[in-house]
Amino acid sequence: MAERTIRIWRGDENGGEFVDYQVEVDEGMVVLDVIHKIQAKDANDLAVRWNCKAGKCGSCSMEINGRPKLSCMTRMNEYEPDELITVQPVKTFPIIKDLVTDVSWNYEQNKRIKPLLPKADAAGKDFIMMQEDVDRVQEFRKCIECYLCQNVCHVLRDQDKKGEFVGPRFMIRLAGLEMHPVDAADRIPQIRDEFGSGMCNITRCCTDVCPESIGLTDNAIIPIKERVVDRYYDPVAWIIRKMSGADEKREAEEKAADAKQAELQKTV
């Protein structure tokens, strides 16, 4: 047990300030435990979101010493014993109170995305899909919607272009649908024109903060950009792909990939 100082931002949409709290920290505690301890003893009305306390629900995102993190998965012993720990709400979304922000914009983006549309021959029947064909899709589906990637993406955070770009979380949702073996919907024009795939310039900040270790940039965003490029700069390859089966589709993709790399650089 050791006593430590935790500095927490308290306030609402009209402004606020940092308040220091002294807490006894026990073995194994995570930052969220410490916040709960303060809440129970010294600040009953301290607002914080959480549910699972096990890194599974994505509710407890905040910025801890400047790093966007899940507070339930951040152990206190990651910090030096005498280090001041400063906790504040994520920056990209409007503050409701203390550590809680208004993330409703994300829910609006999700609603704009066309859901899975099973191909005519698969609708109503058991899907036959090989594990290797869904590995990638499953990687994206690990997303717990913590919105840490949305929080760090500079297009949303610094440029505040929420009207132009859906952000990395929804780029992987789109990628997961586009790569789904039995999906028949076409989202490519919308991805370019409405969801703003061109806004991303592959800084990889989103990938760095993802608590689920999803390869957002390399595995989802770049391939999606490639598909956009294919469609608008090489429509023939696209038609061939649309008309051929899954195996040929992968082959065509691989061939096209190298050729597209140059084109891609121009558009980002």
Next chain:
Amino acid sequence: MSNISEIQTIEHDVIVIGAGGAGLRAAIECSKQGLNTGLVCKSLLGKAHTVMAEGGMAAALGNVDPRDNWKVHFRDTMRGGKFLNSWRMAELHARHAPDRVRELEQWGAVFDRTEEGKIRQRNFGGHRYPRLAHVGDRTGLELIRSLQDYGIHQGIHVHMECTVLNLLLDGDRIAGAFAYWREKGRFVIFKAKAVIMATGGAGKAWRITSNSWEYTGDGYAMAYDAGAELVHMEFTQFHPTGMIWPPSVRGILVTEGVRGDGGVLLNKDGKRFMFDYIPERFAPETADTEEEGNRWLAGDKDARRPPELLTRDVVARAITREVKEDRGSPHGGAFLDIASRVPEEAIKKQLPSMYHQFKELAEVDITKQPMEVGPTLHYCMGGIAVDADSQQTRVPGLFACGEAAGRMHGANRLGGNSLSDLIVFGWLSGLGAAEYIKSLSSKPEINPSQVEEARSEAVAPLNRESGENPYLLHEELQTIMNDNVNIVRTKEELETAIEQLEELKKKMQTVKADGASQYNPGWHEALSLHSLITSAEMVTRAALMREESRGAHTRIDFEGEREEWEKVEVIVRKGESGMEVIKQDRPAPPKELADIAYATLEELEGTNG
């Protein structure tokens, strides 16, 4: 705000309270039936408890072992529930689970695949065959996200971070619900012809639990206050494997999938102690040597399953006994070892979130070291009593499904049977509510005095000058339940608990919430005490009445199952002068179902139909 006409009013045909698997599936069905549907939840959409589910959902698809079929699933469920389950609910569940799982795939769920490209299924305790459709160890996330992403395109009105406090009645039938928005602390009246309660359980009444802050038993208490009956409340499931070290993670779940995939339980002497705890009823179907257990794991269809996969009540009691007799692990549990049995890569692929959870929270690498585990309160088998086919309670217009409803799982739930329960009974309750609304000849009206009473009760903790700290009262409740209403129970302890709960109820009358009503967790905590304590009292009183040991309910003063107790169930309801607890006769089982439940496996295998 003094006048209730100033309170915001939102009108729907039906409101579904709770957006876990059960509530989402119910709302989707209501919408498909053409109802104007509202869906209300305490957290953000997609964060409900269902998101935490790990191992899988049980459905007799027969993709991995073609001998599986609904009858074997039904038989396993009844045996796991020690025959107290509603026969009809267990039947509906087993029959419809496969189609509900297939439908999820159409809606976007991407399950792990077999070699042939079908939905892969894994072994779990109490299930005869590999039956759990799954995605690694994050099946709940897949379920909730699939329903959410599909549901948001079905015209459902979602009201997030909104907590329902009371049901509103017109006479004895449903007229709506009274709630508040977390963000602003403002009240709202939902006018509705029917309400579906999908609020989940009450695990937060215990200190060591796998449950989240939402599990305060709101649905149980609201239904109780509105006149519904609750059933089987004495059956609370302690999952045998929760984390026990370090203290701050105590209770967090370690999926049964670890054992399903080959993990074994060891005591401090390195002994696989589960071989010493095989109950007679399961002996013919359980391996009695390590060698046979290993063959089973390797896929030998003639071998029997290892005893680590016995039902949860059996395993939880065995660990408790080992610890009590001084054979436990250093922090008072058992070792769960998968490192020495399964290759590193396979562990990381099959159990990625377990790998992370231990690595980050306990600094244990489960591919190299054993885990330390012990029992944690996990699930309420009991719940709101409903009609097996329509899911309606005895309050007209009030329906319940998911963990909030009772009777489906009897005395003990099998792992994986909850997620499938959510989608089967969520669906049926949607149909039930639509049917009910169609039959209504007049529209229910809100009673203003009921709203006024609810409102003044809700603001009381904010208006008090001083009073009890709500967090500390909650901790007090958790201590009472952990000390007295745990895995093994006695009359003395249960009576002590009831006395202490009475004291706590008095203190609750003077609870004080600091600060204003905007996003104020202290106030929310104060408001949830009523539900928590009511639920705890129901469990305790029901446990005191049931003088036998069956499934998850163990009385050391009444050992073993008693035949007379198989014929009755304990019902809790609100009486004139407080809580009424009664024994009620169960109807005799339909013959066809009894024949299946008591049949031998050979008689049922490969008879899909």
